[in-house]
Amino acid sequence: MISKIRKTITGTEYWDSEKKKTLFVPYGEEVKFEVGEVTAKEVEQGKVEGISLDNLTIPQLKEYAVGKGIEIPKEITKRDDILEFLS
Template identity: 40%
Template sequence: MFVETRKTVTGREYWDSKNKKVIVVPHGQKPDFEVVDNPKSMKYNEDGLNPGVAIVDETIPNLDEMDAEQLFAYAKENNIEVPGNMKKADTIRDHIKEEQANAIEG
């Protein structure tokens, strides 16, 4: 499968997913292979997800980068009750992670 990855001064570059290399087609020439227009097709096959491709959900925030105020706001948005005696970011973060793990298990 070949997918166009970018246009350069010298021509167009295509990713050859079978041979795992870039093919350059100079300007004025047409590729001698079939080009797939939808790059998402590289991530999926007929059975669903291709196990060789990792899908990353960038909407999940990194709790380790949040301060206490941000953690309180995150907990409130996600209906996680934080006891009033928790003030330190590390303690709040651990509590949120524990509540999320319990929700997944439960």
């Protein structure tokens, strides 16, 4: 399955879970493969099925919080502080 990783000013990155590699589609070009939707299921606090919050970057942690309806205060900017806030 191919899933969207992130969108940048130069294009969009996708992850191919079968071939275990990143695919890049430059801005303005057509996607020539089918993109599946990846959903994560929360298993226990601090972990998402197959993903540990400890391995996520600050933007990914903020996106996770938004998805859970949690608003992280602007004063909390460090990764460790965000992890502590979410736990």
